[in-house]
Amino acid sequence: MLRVQNLSKSFDGTVALDGFSAEVREREVVGLVGPNGAGKTTLFNVVTGFLKPDAGEARYRGEAVTGEPPYRVARRGVARTFQELRLIYRMTVLENVLLAFPAQAGESATGAFVRWLEVSRRQRRNREEALALLAYVGLAEKAGELADELSFGQQKLLSLACCLATGGELLLLDEPVAGVAPGMVDKILGLITDLRGRGKTVVFIEHNFAAVTEVCDRVIFMDEGRKVAEGTPADIRDNPDVIESYLT
Amino acid sequence: MGYLLHILILIGIYVILAESLNLIAGYAGLLSIAHAAFYGVGAYVAALLALNYAVPPWLTVPAAMVAAAAVGALVAWPALRVRDDYFVVATFAFQVIVFSVMNNWVALTSGPLGLPGIPRPDFFGLTVKSHGGFLLLTWLFAAGVVFVCWRLARAPFGRVLRALREDEVFAAALGKNVASFKVRVFAIGAAMAAVGGCLYAYYITFIDPTSFTVTESIFIISIVIVGGAGSLRGAALGAAVLVVLPEALRFVGLPSSVAANLRQIFYGLMLILFMVFRPQGLIGEFSFRRR
Numbered sequence: 001m002l003r004v005q006n007l008s009k010s011f012d013g014t015v016a017l018d019g020f021s022a023e024v025r026e027r028e029v030v031g032l033v034g035p036n037g038a039g040k041t042t043l044f045n046v047v048t049g050f051l052k053p054d055a056g057e058a059r060y061r062g063e064a065v066t067g068e069p070p071y072r073v074a075r076r077g078v079a080r081t082f083q084e085l086r087l088i089y090r091m092t093v094l095e096n097v098l099l100a101f102p103a104q105a106g107e108s109a110t111g112a113f114v115r116w117l118e119v120s121r122r123q124r125r126n127r128e129e130a131l132a133l134l135a136y137v138g139l140a141e142k143a144g145e146l147a148d149e150l151s152f153g154q155q156k157l158l159s160l161a162c163c164l165a166t167g168g169e170l171l172l173l174d175e176p177v178a179g180v181a182p183g184m185v186d187k188i189l190g191l192i193t194d195l196r197g198r199g200k201t202v203v204f205i206e207h208n209f210a211a212v213t214e215v216c217d218r219v220i221f222m223d224e225g226r227k228v229a230e231g232t233p234a235d236i237r238d239n240p241d242v243i244e245s246y247l248t
Numbered sequence: 249m250g251y252l253l254h255i256l257i258l259i260g261i262y263v264i265l266a267e268s269l270n271l272i273a274g275y276a277g278l279l280s281i282a283h284a285a286f287y288g289v290g291a292y293v294a295a296l297l298a299l300n301y302a303v304p305p306w307l308t309v310p311a312a313m314v315a316a317a318a319v320g321a322l323v324a325w326p327a328l329r330v331r332d333d334y335f336v337v338a339t340f341a342f343q344v345i346v347f348s349v350m351n352n353w354v355a356l357t358s359g360p361l362g363l364p365g366i367p368r369p370d371f372f373g374l375t376v377k378s379h380g381g382f383l384l385l386t387w388l389f390a391a392g393v394v395f396v397c398w399r400l401a402r403a404p405f406g407r408v409l410r411a412l413r414e415d416e417v418f419a420a421a422l423g424k425n426v427a428s429f430k431v432r433v434f435a436i437g438a439a440m441a442a443v444g445g446c447l448y449a450y451y452i453t454f455i456d457p458t459s460f461t462v463t464e465s466i467f468i469i470s471i472v473i474v475g476g477a478g479s480l481r482g483a484a485l486g487a488a489v490l491v492v493l494p495e496a497l498r499f500v501g502l503p504s505s506v507a508a509n510l511r512q513i514f515y516g517l518m519l520i521l522f523m524v525f526r527p528q529g530l531i532g533e534f535s536f537r538r539r
Contacts (some may be wrong), residue, residue: 048421074423086418088411098404099411100422106404107424109432113399123404166422 001026001201002047002078002170006056008225009042016042017053018225024170027196030203031212031233034222035245040205041083043222044172048080049073060170075102079168081159083175083205089148093139093158096147097130098123100165130165137161137191153184160191164200171195173204177211189215209237221245253379255495257451260386261444262487264393266471267480268440271397273469274477274532275406276433277413281465282323282339283441285346286316288460290442291449292350295363298450305369309446313439319346320438324431343465350457362456369450382451389447393440398480400436409433410478463512470519476532485530490515 002024009017016039024030032040045051047058049070057066065073074080088096104126105111106119134140137157142150147158156176163171176192177185185208192202193215206212212219213233221229221242229239236242269283293312297303303311326338350357357363369376369385376385400406408429411419416426449455467490475486494511502510527535 050417050420069425070417070420071423071425074421080421082418082421086415086421088414088418090414091407091410095407099407099419099424102423104404107408109400109405109436112403112405113396119403162422 001028002058002060002203004043004047004056004058007043007046007053007058008055009039009046009051009053015039015225017046017056019056020222020225020227021056022220022227022230024201024203026201027199028201028217029192029196029215031216031219032203032205032222033207033209033212033219033236034228037224038222039225040222041174042225044080044174044205047073048078048172074166074168077167077169078172079163079166079170080172081156081163081174081176083178085152085155085159087147087155087159087162089146091147092144093134093147093150094127094130094143096158097133097161097165098126100162101126101129102167130161133161133164136164138187151181153180153188156180156184156188157191160188164195169199170201170203173202175205175207177206177208185211209233213237250379253383255491257379257382257386259488259491260383260390261447261451262468262471262491263390263484264444264447265441265468266475266483266487267390267393267397268437268444269468270472270477270480270483271400271409271440272433272437273472274479274483275401275409275413276430277409278327278430278433279336279469280323280339280434281336281462281469282343282346283437283468284460284462284464285323285343286320286438286441287445287448287464287468288346288350288455288457289316289319289438290445291455291460292357292363292445293442294446295366295449295455296356298367299363299365302367305371305446305450309443312442312446316442316445317435317439320434320436321431323438324434327430327434328427340462343462347457347461350460357457360456360458362454363449364454366449366453366455368453376450382447386447386451389443393443394480394484396436396440401480405429413478466519467515470515472529473527474518474522474529476529477535479529479532482529482532489530490518 005021007017007020034040046053049068053066057064060076060078105115105122111119134143137160139154139157150158177188189211195202216233219233219236220227221236223245228241228245229236265287272278272280290312293315294308297308297311323339323342327335330338351359376382408424412426412429420426471486471490472483474490476482494514497507497510
């Protein structure tokens, strides 16, 4: 589903990605782990078009996405969350989800005036779907609140709901459970597991190895922009290179 | 009576200018000080077509809107590359360029001499001459502009604009073509500002570049900020307040030369006070001060 080959990227002499290659298959849950500065977030940014790689390419469903602007990559079906948690904080929870729906007729300027029947029917349907998504992630009662008023964990759930609303099939989640309360961690991990059943493919960055072990089919361990090891969570945990990387 | 109607007509024109800028600056968060340039393009296109080719107003207004929309899309272009303070500077530079063209392309615009004798607008045999007629005309157009802004702001289009002012990166990650939205909102806002320009040209029957300076742009953005950025009612209220309040200076017995200067000081002071003490404006929801 996603294949990246020989991706390299450096910033002012600091190497973030160094000939990184990997593949993600459909309906897989892949954990991307590694120490800080290993290049995990850079990898997400390159795949989603926010950064251009110095070399190499990424292909989504066989088509090259490197060099495309972020909105195009998103429209192809790659949805992502951000480590620093991006949302429109002064909009309601419901509006954030509504914003995420793709190709809305009402988003054309003329759509506000002509074809209003189609536009309003579409908006009504989006609204129902948005409420269903919020119920799915457990934020149904928060629909009318500002995103700003949610707890950190709830905001992470909301960003997940936004990803789902885009209709994206490959979800790149940047630290979905970092910094949230233990009860919320289980809930988010439960959702990630459930998403596979809904036909989604998930790649997520996480430092919490227990969380990774719980939900991942496969783990890719990165360090200094390279893939150090790849395998089942148990393989990675016992891999001597990984142990060394984490200890040194 | 004529004076009162004159003030009401001015309010109508400034409602148009403020609402159209509100779409760009208040909703999309693109703080532009080029709005008087669009206003001027509208006025000049309508005046030149009416004067030189006797084109009727039902054609000059759409022509002015199209011309200003094209110019607006052009201004949005730097907006795709620069952000925040740099963007403000880019729009400022653009405003200066448009003023220079009006002032120096004498063959087309008569330069500083301006264009006198703009014919009264004639709508299918019905000529608008009186203050009352202009009041009706202006407020009809103002109502139209408010309606357009209201529909756009409420539509999913407006939701994307509000998303842009907070987080473009998030919007792009959700598949929104940020560049296209910026160009479109500028084109639409500029086209509506041009309507204000047409009305001004027909009403005063004389235009010159001094009506479309940077000072005018700053006045229009002041209306948006004082009234309340991102609020339709705010922009309309701001227009009424900022047009009416300085008029009060006339009645406190100051000589007109002093009153004119005081007016500039008054606007500046008002802007500073609002920025410091009430950045969201009279009834706005959004402030330009960073979170």
